[in-house]
Amino acid sequence: MATGTGLDAQLGFAAETVVGTPVTVTKFCEFNSEGLAWKPSFVEPAGLRVGRKYKRASRLVQSRKTVEGGLEMEWPTKGAGTLVAHALGSAGVPVQIAATTAYKQIHVPGGLVGKGLTIQVGRPEPSGTVRAHTYTGCKVVSWEFKLSNDGTLVLALEFDGWDESTATALATASFPTGVEVFSFQQAVLKLGGTPSTASGEMSVSGGTTVSTIVTEISIKGDNPLAVERYGIGQTGVKKEQLENDFPTLTGSLSAEFNRTELYDLLKNNTTVALELTLTGSLIASGNNYLISFILPACKIKEAAPSVEGPDIVQMTTSFEGYDNEVDAPIQIKIVSTDTTL
Template identity: 35%
Template sequence: MAIGSGLGAQIGIAAEGSYGTYQAPTVYPEFTKESLVLKKTTAQSSGIAAGRLMALSSRRVVTQREVAGSIEMEVASRGMGLLLQALMGTTVTPVQQGVTTAYLQTHTLADTAGKSLTIQKGVPLATGTVTDKTFLGCKVVSAEFSCEAGGMLTSTFEFDGKDCDETKTLAVASYVAAAPFHFGQMGLKTGTYSSETALNGVRKASVKIERAQATDRFYANQSALKAEPITNDLVKVTGSIEMDYVATTVDDLHTSDGPTSLVWEFIGPIIASTYAETFRIKLPAIKIDDAPPTVDGPAVVRTSYNFTALYDGTNPVAIEYMSADSTL
């Protein structure tokens, strides 16, 4: 029997071969919080029958079923590949570095058609029995990454899904040894693309990637379930940098509205040879939107700059992930 609390919970993930078709979990990320739920749309008959004062329960019907929710987790040195692929859209095969046990995943921005996940979660009853809820056709609609002084690199993945199946057998979770990325490994650089230099004074940073999709594709002949969401707007990438006012670099960019490339990276321990555990977000062009520095008293001047990432016409937004994972 499992522990009869959240300590006995689990999440398992697998890439689907086709939208909404169950795949047994292959990766079990450690998570801190989740909110995945089945959402249903119902309709109640309003027909009048002589002498009846309440609507009949037998005349309420479910007209649509779908899934929504999020998973929050620390970004770990292994096991993030499937989520990053579902977010970014590119089909990725980890590339072995030399003859070492280090593998590089390069996730560049692309359409997410065909990139759906089966997500199975185990929810413990207080008795210790773990119930199964398997969510099919899960598409990542947004992901936010954040890290502040003294903290972990955290992430929140938002999902839209097709349906929930509670008839599957809960898989036995299997975890790989992994460590979370953290502030002590964090670097943030700006400047000319591929020649960025360290930006001093940074205390916190965040990046959010939003994948707009038509999630309302409910049609006849679909048994109340939706067709796979389709990209229906431009990708939105935004973020913020909180820093002490040690230089005018970002302030000047706000004034001029000029672009700069931003690289936000976390470099962990060596995996093998010269290859280290790495999580890196590359934004070839960002523009500072607001929040130039103001003096709010005698303390060190500190501000949070909000930015929007744009396409520089050549280089795509990318997430690089170096780990010991030979497969996603």
């Protein structure tokens, strides 16, 4: 039954075979909010004409086209690995674990060339009609996983895209069964230890579970892209966005003040591995739904405690992930029942 409100909204996506060439969306995710928007630029007349002092509508033309905006979603236990692959430029695919129904995906940074998404948003009108807005050539310009006290793991994505169609039919949304989300009490955060990579998978030995009370953690990536590749003969549509600067990995921890565990890492310019793991319900044979993040070479950039009254002293710690020249700068591991991206 239609409500005429956001309760009827839907969002689907699919990887494009050729960046900018639309495909039918086949994967759908539950989402909290979205802000994708088609933004044309305009060429306006500037010629002087006696008797006319206002710009003429007949001379105004739409010039360059672009898509900007993003979405926020609670990270699901199934069905969203494609988004991580496009955020990192990863070539990772699900690999079966032994003879079970559990499959693992190992995502590490790779090239973003050829990685484009078609994204379709179904936006309901108060009349009950759901209008389809389909965006092509979408690349991830930034991504952020955030986990807060007593909350769920949330992913925020920002996109840059080519163009929009309002003529494409609204796809029929379908979702995997039994999808859950990851929550605060399922998380374990470790610092330190020795990272290593074997058979394409990174692990950390000897890491120590953080004893400080951490109330929020964020892990973010930025992908600098040339987003204004417009030229004559392209009818105002850009060419594929290419990487044009160093990508960055940053993050933050909101925690109670602990000098030896966090602050001294800043003072001593210590390089430290960070591992965040969230473990969900059982799939089969000792394998659980899981998402984990390993940054093997983090540097604390800020860790300023401040006394603001009689309460417990708090400290916000900012860090950046670097390349240790041996392992991948970041690894995101997913265990689920997904057999394909």
